[in-house]
Amino acid sequence: MNRRKFVSGSLLSSAGLVTASGLLSFVAGKSNNISSGGQQVHNTDQAAFDFDLMKEVRKFRKIDAHIHVHLFDGPPEGNIDFADRLGIEKMVISRPAYEGVGTPGEFRKYNNQVLDAMKAYPDRFLGQFTLNPVFQKESLEEIARCVDLGMVGLKVYTQVKINDPLFYPVIEKMIDHKMIIHMHAHTQLGVGGYRMKYDTKIRPNTSIPEDFTDIAQRYPEAMFQYAHIGGGGDWEYACKSFVDYPNIYVDTSGSNNPEYMVDFAVQQLGEDRVFFGTDNCYYQSVGKILAANLSESQKKKVFFHNYNNILKKAGNHVD
Ligand SMILES: [Zn+2]
Secondary structure (H helix, E strand, O other): OOHHHHHHHHHHHHOOOOOOOOOOOOOOOOOOOEEEOOEEEOHHHHHHHHOOHHHHHHHOOOEEEEEEOOOOOOOOHHHHHHHHHHOOOEEEEEOOOOOOOOOHHHHHHHHHHHHHHHHHOOOOEEEEEOOOOOOHHHHHHHHHHHHHOOOOEEEEOOOOOOOOHHHHHHHHHHHHHOOEEEEOEOOOOOHHHOOOOOOOOOOOOOEOHHHHHHHHHHOOOOEEEEOOOOOOOOHHHHHHHOOOOOOEEEEOOOOOOOOOHHHHHHHHHOOOOEEOOOOOOHHHHHHHHHHOOOOHHHHHHHHHHHHHHHHHOOOOOOO
């Protein structure tokens, strides 16, 4: 017997209509508590059981602002499967140079994987290209090639910090194209005494909040996406750092989901600068927006409209 059947059964039993099979004990008190196998159910919770969670999930249109192909879920069919179940209409996909150096050969290969996925599911995937600005000429050529082939933004990783002068020509190109720059980011909490902000032994070129505010100030016309506040870093510190920088956005993706994280991001940054994203952590990423103490219209913005407004600038939005 599943939990739902058990509950509806318990309601019937409180009216004295059902045999006690499966019920270890029955207490018909004021709150009609029923315990069985250590499980306690209150009839006052009935509204919660009647609540159709998946209906709530599907009620909101969704654009996933941070998701990868060929990294965690195998071929793109893996992404589509999850997205279908959760009503995620569009996915902004990328394949950053997660491992390796990020040579031109590597980033072209990854971008081709994204392009192939876009071709296979043109209605579902919006592609972001990756590059490594150490290879300046090849990176600028890659932007031209990928934009020509219909890609909609840039996703970069830890090869070079976002505020390094090597990035300037790349950022200027992205301004021309009116496209967002989505940068992997971190603010280490200090597990084991390690703090990225002060000690950069691991991936020393990882961008931290100060790097974002530095570059956002230099290029106020550019749009920057601080990746995954749910990625395990100090999201409070990050959000507070960006309060006065209207061209820095955050996405809520990641598998670390402390209570109140989404609420806090919206409080600090306003309801227009927070994007829904999964980073391939699908259920929890939808759940944390639903569970946040936001109004219906704020949830709509976070799930869909905020990112769609970014896409609109270059005419790549969803109708
Ligand atoms: Zn990611």
